[in-house]
Amino acid sequence: MEEISTDILVIGSGLAGILSALEAEKSGLNILLVSKFAIGMGTNTSMASTFTAANSRFSKEDHFRATMETGKGLNQLNLVKILVEQGPEAVGRLTKYGIPMVEKGMGYVMDQPKDSFQMPGVLWMKILKERLKTTSVRLLPGLTILDLVVEEGEVLGAFGFFRDEKPYLIRSTAVILATGGAGAIFQRNDNQKSILGDGYALALQAGLPLFDLEFVQCYPFVLAEPRLSSVILLAHPKGERLLNEKGEDLAEALGITGNIHHAVMTQRDRLSIFLYEASQKGDVYYDLTQLPEEAWNRFPLNFLKKSKFPFRERPFLISPAVHFFMGGVGIDEKGMTALPGLFAAGEVVWGVHGANRHGGNAVTECAVFGILAGQSAVEYVRQKQVSQGPLVNPEVLSKRWERKTKAYLRKRRGVFDHPRDLLKELRSLAWKHAGPAREESSLKEGLDALAILEKRIERVYPATRSDLFRKRDLESVALLIKSILKGSLLRKESRGSFYRKDYPDKDDQNYLKNTCYRLGKGDIEVTLRPIPKG
Numbered sequence: 001m002e003e004i005s006t007d008i009l010v011i012g013s014g015l016a017g018i019l020s021a022l023e024a025e026k027s028g029l030n031i032l033l034v035s036k037f038a039i040g041m042g043t044n045t046s047m048a049s050t051f052t053a054a055n056s057r058f059s060k061e062d063h064f065r066a067t068m069e070t071g072k073g074l075n076q077l078n079l080v081k082i083l084v085e086q087g088p089e090a091v092g093r094l095t096k097y098g099i100p101m102v103e104k105g106m107g108y109v110m111d112q113p114k115d116s117f118q119m120p121g122v123l124w125m126k127i128l129k130e131r132l133k134t135t136s137v138r139l140l141p142g143l144t145i146l147d148l149v150v151e152e153g154e155v156l157g158a159f160g161f162f163r164d165e166k167p168y169l170i171r172s173t174a175v176i177l178a179t180g181g182a183g184a185i186f187q188r189n190d191n192q193k194s195i196l197g198d199g200y201a202l203a204l205q206a207g208l209p210l211f212d213l214e215f216v217q218c219y220p221f222v223l224a225e226p227r228l229s230s231v232i233l234l235a236h237p238k239g240e241r242l243l244n245e246k247g248e249d250l251a252e253a254l255g256i257t258g259n260i261h262h263a264v265m266t267q268r269d270r271l272s273i274f275l276y277e278a279s280q281k282g283d284v285y286y287d288l289t290q291l292p293e294e295a296w297n298r299f300p301l302n303f304l305k306k307s308k309f310p311f312r313e314r315p316f317l318i319s320p321a322v323h324f325f326m327g328g329v330g331i332d333e334k335g336m337t338a339l340p341g342l343f344a345a346g347e348v349v350w351g352v353h354g355a356n357r358h359g360g361n362a363v364t365e366c367a368v369f370g371i372l373a374g375q376s377a378v379e380y381v382r383q384k385q386v387s388q389g390p391l392v393n394p395e396v397l398s399k400r401w402e403r404k405t406k407a408y409l410r411k412r413r414g415v416f417d418h419p420r421d422l423l424k425e426l427r428s429l430a431w432k433h434a435g436p437a438r439e440e441s442s443l444k445e446g447l448d449a450l451a452i453l454e455k456r457i458e459r460v461y462p463a464t465r466s467d468l469f470r471k472r473d474l475e476s477v478a479l480l481i482k483s484i485l486k487g488s489l490l491r492k493e494s495r496g497s498f499y500r501k502d503y504p505d506k507d508d509q510n511y512l513k514n515t516c517y518r519l520g521k522g523d524i525e526v527t528l529r530p531i532p533k534g
C-alpha cells in the first residue's frame with residue numbers, strides 16, 4: 001500500500017476542486033489534488049458555459065430573487081446570501097487565472113471567438129490545468145477514492161485505488177470533497193459517464209446526513225439516437241420542430257406557440273415532464289431539416305454539422321435527461337460539513353438551489369464555495385497545527401487500512417453477473433421509476449425491483465480489481481437510487497423540479513421542509529425536518 005501525507009487533500013478536479021486547490025495553495029501548505037481521470041477530464045464542468053452572478057445589468061437583488069424564486073422555499077438562505085454576495089468576485093478570479101470573462105445576460109461567459117469550435121468548459125479546464133502546473137499543488141490523476149478515513153469523529157484522509165490498481169492511503173489534516181453530482185445514475189442523462197454520486201456515498205458512509213436528494217433537475221432535450229452519446233441540445237434556432245412518431249407537432253400540443261428556446265428557459269420542468277411522458281408512449285423526434293444554411297455555421301450546431309449522422313436530412317431521436325442534483329451534503333458558512341476537517345464544494349453540496357436550480361448558478365456555486373472551502377481548510381489546518389498532533393498513531397492507521405485493503409481484495413465465491421450489465425439495469429430502473437414524473441405505485445415497484453438487483457449485486461464476484469471498482473459503483477448507485485425512491489415516496493407534493501403525478505400541487509403546510517437521509521444499519525432512513533433559519 002502506498003502512503004502519502006499532506007495538509008489538504010482535494011478530491012475532484014472540476015471547477016470546485018481546482019479553485020479550492022489553487023486558493024489553498026497560496027498559504028504555502030501542502031495540497032494534493034486527486035481525481036478519477038486526467039485533471040479536468042470526465043468532469044461536468046468541462047461541458048458548462050454560463051455563470052449567473054450580478055453584473056452591470058443584473059443586480060445582486062435580482063440574483064437573490066431569481067435564486068429564491070426557483071428554489072421554492074427550500075434554499076438555505078445563508079448559502080444563497082454568500083453565493084450572491086461573492087459571485088462577481090469569484091467569477092473575477094477566473095479572469096485573474098487567465099480565463100477572460102465578459103458580461104452576458106444575467107452573468108458572465110468566457111470571451112471566445114464566435115466561430116470557436118471549443119466548448120467553453122473545456123477551455124476553462126485547460127487554462128486552469130496549466131495554472132495548476134505553475135503552483136506547488138501535487139496532482140494525482142487516476143486515483144479513485146473509495147473511503148474517507150474517519151477516526152474519533154474527525155476526517156484524517158482518504159483511501160483509494162490508483163489506475164494501476166495499487167491501493168493508496170492518504171493522510172490529510174483537512175479534506176475537500178468536490179466530487180460533483182450523480183446524473184449518470186439515470187439511463188437518460190447529459191452528464192459525464194463517471195458522475196455516479198461517489199461523493200454522496202462517501203459522505204453517507206462517513207456518517208454524514210444528506211439532504212433533498214429527491215430533487216433532480218432535468219433538461220428537456222438530449223440526443224437519444226442509439227449509437228450517439230447523449231449530448232445536450234442547447235441550440236433552439238427558428239424553424240426547429242418537436243414531433244412524435246406520427247409526425248404530429250408536440251410543441252403545438254403543449255401549447256408552445258413561439259420559440260422553443262423561450263419555452264426551455266421559462267418552462268424547462270414542464271417540458272421535460274411532457275416529453276418524458278410522451279416518450280413512454282412512443283419515440284420523440286427533433287426536426288432541424290427546415291433550418292437555413294447559416295444556422296449550421298454557428299455554435300453549437302456547427303458541432304452537429306461535423307457529425308457523420310444526417311442531422312440536416314432527417315428528424316432524430318431525442319429525450320429529456322437528468323442534468324443536475326440539487327441535494328447533497330450540508331455545509332456551514334465556511335464550507336465545512338458536520339464532520340470536522342471535511343469541507344465540500346460544488347454540485348456535491350446541498351442547499352443553495354432548494355427545490356430547483358436557476359440556470360448558471362451551478363458553476364457560480366463551484367467558484368464561490370470552491371474558493372471558500374480552500375480558504376477555510378487552510379484556517380482549519382493552521383488551528384490543528386497549533387492545537388494538537390495526530391489523533392491516531394500512524395502505524396495503527398496503516399495496519400488498519402492494510403487489513404481493509406485485504407478485505408477489499410479477498411476473493412469471494414459468487415454468481416457471476418457482469419457489473420456493466422447490472423449498472424445498465426440500475427440506470428434504467430432509476431429512469432423508469434424515479435424519472436421526471438413519479439407516483440406512488442411506480443416508486444414502490446422501483447423499490448421492489450431494486451431489492452432484487454441488490455441481491456444480485458451482493459453476489460457479484462470481483463475477479464479483478466477493475467471489477468472491484470465496478471462493484472463499488474453498483475453498491476453506491478443502488479444506495480442512491482434507493483434514497484431517491486424513498487425520499488420521493490415521503491414527499492407527497494410537487495415542488496420545483498420534483499413532480500408527483502398523484503400529488504401535482506405544492507403543499508407548504510406539510511412539505512415546506514428539507515428531506516434528511518441517513519445511513520442506518522445498512523439501510524437508508526429518510527425523514528423530513530424544518531428548514532433551518534438562515
Ligand SMILES: Cc1cc2nc3c(=O)[nH]c(=O)nc-3n(C[C@H](O)[C@H](O)[C@H](O)COP(=O)(O)OP(=O)(O)OC[C@H]3O[C@@H](n4cnc5c(N)ncnc54)[C@H](O)[C@@H]3O)c2cc1C
Pocket residue numbers: 011012013014015016017034035036037040041042043044045046047048049050051052143144145146178179180181190191192195198199232323324345346347348359360361362363364366
Ligand atoms: C451538459 C451540461 C451543461 C452544463 N452547463 C452549465 C452551465 O452553463 N452553467 C452552470 O452553472 N452549470 C452548468 N451545468 C452544471 C455544472 O456543470 C456542474 O454542476 C458543475 O460543473 C459541477 O462541478 P464540480 O466541480 O462540482 O464537479 P465536476 O466538474 O463534475 O467534477 C467532479 C470531479 O470529481 C472527480 N471524482 C468523482 N468521484 C471521485 C472519486 N471517487 N475519486 C476521485 N475523484 C472523483 C471526477 O473525476 C471529477 O474530476 C451543466 C451540466 C451539464 C451536464
